[in-house]
Amino acid sequence: xxxxxxxxxxxxxxxLRVTGLxxxxxxxxxxxGGAFSLSEIMAVLYFxxxxxxxxxxxxxxxxxxxxxxGHATVALYPTLALRGFFPVEDLKTFRRIDSYLSGxxxxxxxxxxxxxxxxxxxGLSAAVGMATAAKQLGKSYYTYAVIGDGELEEGQxxxxxxxxxxxxxxxxxxIVDSNKVQLDGTVEEVLDTGDLEAKFRSFGFNVFSxxxxxxxxxxxxxxxxxxxxxRPTAIIAxxxxxxxxSFMENTCKWHGKTPCDEEFVxxxxxxxxxxxxxxx
Amino acid sequence: MAEKIATRHAYGEALTEAGSDPxxxxxxxxxxxxxxxxxxxxxxxxxxxxxxxxxxxxVGIAAGMAATGLIPFVHSFAMxxxxxxxxxxxxxxxxxxxxxxxxxxxxxxxxxEDGATHQCLEDIGLMRVIPGMVVICPCDGNETREAVRxxxxxxxxxxxxxxxxxxxxxxxxxxxxxxxxxxxxxxxGSDATVIATGLMVQVALKAAExxxxxxxxVRVLDxxxxxxxxxEAVLKAARETGAIVTAEEHNVLCGxxxxxxxxxxxxxxxxVLKVGTMDTFGKSGNPLALMEKYGLTKxxxxxxxxxxxxxxxx
Numbered sequence: 001x002x003x004x005x006x007x008x009x010x011x012x013x014x015x016l017r018v019t020g021l022x023x024x025x026x027x028x029x030x031x032x033g034g035a036f037s038l039s040e041i042m043a044v045l046y047f048x049x050x051x052x053x054x055x056x057x058x059x060x061x062x063x064x065x066x067x068x069x070g071h072a073t074v075a076l077y078p079t080l081a082l083r084g085f086f087p088v089e090d091l092k093t094f095r096r097i098d099s100y101l102s103g104x105x106x107x108x109x110x111x112x113x114x115x116x117x118x119x120x121x122x123g124l125s126a127a128v129g130m131a132t133a134a135k136q137l138g139k140s141y142y143t144y145a146v147i148g149d150g151e152l153e154e155g156q157x158x159x160x161x162x163x164x165x166x167x168x169x170x171x172x173x174x175i176v177d178s179n180k181v182q183l184d185g186t187v188e189e190v191l192d193t194g195d196l197e198a199k200f201r202s203f204g205f206n207v208f209s210x211x212x213x214x215x216x217x218x219x220x221x222x223x224x225x226x227x228x229x230x231r232p233t234a235i236i237a238x239x240x241x242x243x244x245x246s247f248m249e250n251t252c253k254w255h256g257k258t259p260c261d262e263e264f265v266x267x268x269x270x271x272x273x274x275x276x277x278x279x280x
Numbered sequence: 281m282a283e284k285i286a287t288r289h290a291y292g293e294a295l296t297e298a299g300s301d302p303x304x305x306x307x308x309x310x311x312x313x314x315x316x317x318x319x320x321x322x323x324x325x326x327x328x329x330x331x332x333x334x335x336x337x338x339v340g341i342a343a344g345m346a347a348t349g350l351i352p353f354v355h356s357f358a359m360x361x362x363x364x365x366x367x368x369x370x371x372x373x374x375x376x377x378x379x380x381x382x383x384x385x386x387x388x389x390x391x392x393e394d395g396a397t398h399q400c401l402e403d404i405g406l407m408r409v410i411p412g413m414v415v416i417c418p419c420d421g422n423e424t425r426e427a428v429r430x431x432x433x434x435x436x437x438x439x440x441x442x443x444x445x446x447x448x449x450x451x452x453x454x455x456x457x458x459x460x461x462x463x464x465x466x467x468x469g470s471d472a473t474v475i476a477t478g479l480m481v482q483v484a485l486k487a488a489e490x491x492x493x494x495x496x497x498v499r500v501l502d503x504x505x506x507x508x509x510x511x512e513a514v515l516k517a518a519r520e521t522g523a524i525v526t527a528e529e530h531n532v533l534c535g536x537x538x539x540x541x542x543x544x545x546x547x548x549x550x551x552v553l554k555v556g557t558m559d560t561f562g563k564s565g566n567p568l569a570l571m572e573k574y575g576l577t578k579x580x581x582x583x584x585x586x587x588x589x590x591x592x593x594x
Binding site: 131 | 348375
């Protein structure tokens with residue numbers, strides 16, 4: 001990936017944050033922290049790696065994406081809108097009673113969403129089902145699942161990992177958004193999940209640990225995952241919860257809280273500065 | 281002698297037959313020789329997935345497969361599909377309306393000696409409160425085969441409740457027709473109606489036979505589909521016979537009896553008396569002895585029918 005493409009994807013990730021924050025301002029509701037940790041990952045997946053057709057969201061040979069941490073719609077919906085699955089304008093209706101853009105990811109209403117999620121721990125199993133179905137049907141698509149590091153506390157995640165490893169699902173790429181913070185505190189404080197690399201490796205995964213805000217590292221890890229046969233891959237993306245807005249970074253305070261008017265102004269100011277840096 | 285076969289055995293045959301549709305896949309959580317999904321596995325090993333003892337993951341995998349166009353049937357004991365994987369069935373299957381068939385075998389008291397941890401008496405309730413879920417509990421082998429054919433064709437989530445015990449065939453007869461959501465009238469009558477599901481259908485027929493000797497003429501409805509409930513048949517029974525007794529191998533709370541009450545109280549209230557387990561856990565024991573102990577008997581149905589008739593004549 002050349003420097004120009006890297007810069008384009010960085011700008012896209014930044015645009016996802018700005019768009020997401022506007023969406024939360026309209027809704028006066030939404031999860032910012034765990035969406036902003038995902039921006040670069042979503043930009044690389046949807047604007048570089050995934051084989052998809054926004055004009056044909058149910059195209060049967062498309063790559064699949066499951067947002068197992070289904071509350072991160074503030075990252076997912078802007079991504080889908082900017083990629084052309086539905087009008088960006090519609091993001092203004094997020095979480096409203098008459099809108100199709102529900103609080104958590106919803107597959108029957110939102111074009112481009114491949115699985116309804118929200119109850120933590122369940123999405124990875126569905127992704128395993130999609131990857132298994134690809135092998136059953138002789139299809140060559142990849143299935144990507146994004147899971148939270150707090151979500152790893154759910155036992156079902158490890159049931160799914162055990163199955164994926166034992167069945168050598170090399171068409172499954174799991175990305176752990178390791179932002180180190182969950183709702184009540186840091187992951188270390190709430191329930192220390194320990195050595196993630198060792199855990200995934202022992203379940204039969206290829207494991208890559210990367211900086212989850214470095215688009216080139218994300219892209220390279222996905223390429224390596226695709227090249228490695230006979231095993232599923234877990235990419236442990238080390239990220240910052242609330243990335244891009246200083247007072248939202250690395251704190252559980254902004255897991256699901258809505259900023260007040262002043263905080264919105266401060267947050268947009270900070271994002272504006274980043275915009276200028278990226279343009280410059 | 282009528283054919284005596286456990287509904288789960290008839291199920292294994294029917295699922296294998298349904299397997300001629302290549303979209304059908306079967307998943308089991310290490311109990312395939314009990315649920316009889318192993319029969320499908322023998323014929324179609326490439327479409328059979330033993331996921332290990334991990335029911336929550338099994339239901340989630342099925343959801344992902346259904347989202348890709350396959351038709352997964354997932355299997356374990358009722359306690360571990362409807363019970364353990366309730367959240368997964370609700371959120372990953374039913375909420376997105378995915379075409380997954382959830383099968384719960386060994387339902388109710390008649391698991392027998394394994395005892396209370398395995399005797400699911402709450403699954404009808406758990407499954408029928410989920411919006412859009414179809415809930416079916418066939419009474420014999422023939423009805424099970426028909427139910428499998430019907431749900432394989434039906435687009436959407438279904439729960440199929442099956443039993444461990446061999447039961448007498450009562451539906452294999454001329455004129456019988458299975459349709460999801462349509463009760464089967466197994467006996468006409470005008471003094472009261474017994475609405476039964478699962479193996480209580482056979483018990484209800486025996487009770488009706490005894491009552492006939494006392495000139496009490498009871499209608500017997502085989503309510504194989506608890507959801508969507510055949511409101512028309514229930515209301516017709518209320519209007520024409522004036523008293524209803526429900527019979528199910530399930531807690532009287534939230535099961536068939538409750539569903540019948542919900543239907544008639546809004547339109548044509550008549551006495552409804554429920555035969556089922558009385559908000560209690562089961563225990564280890566011989567299956568038939570357990571049915572006796574917990575009142576799942578023809579004597580209890582007879583008593584309730586007489587009480588219902590007395591109430592309507594009050």
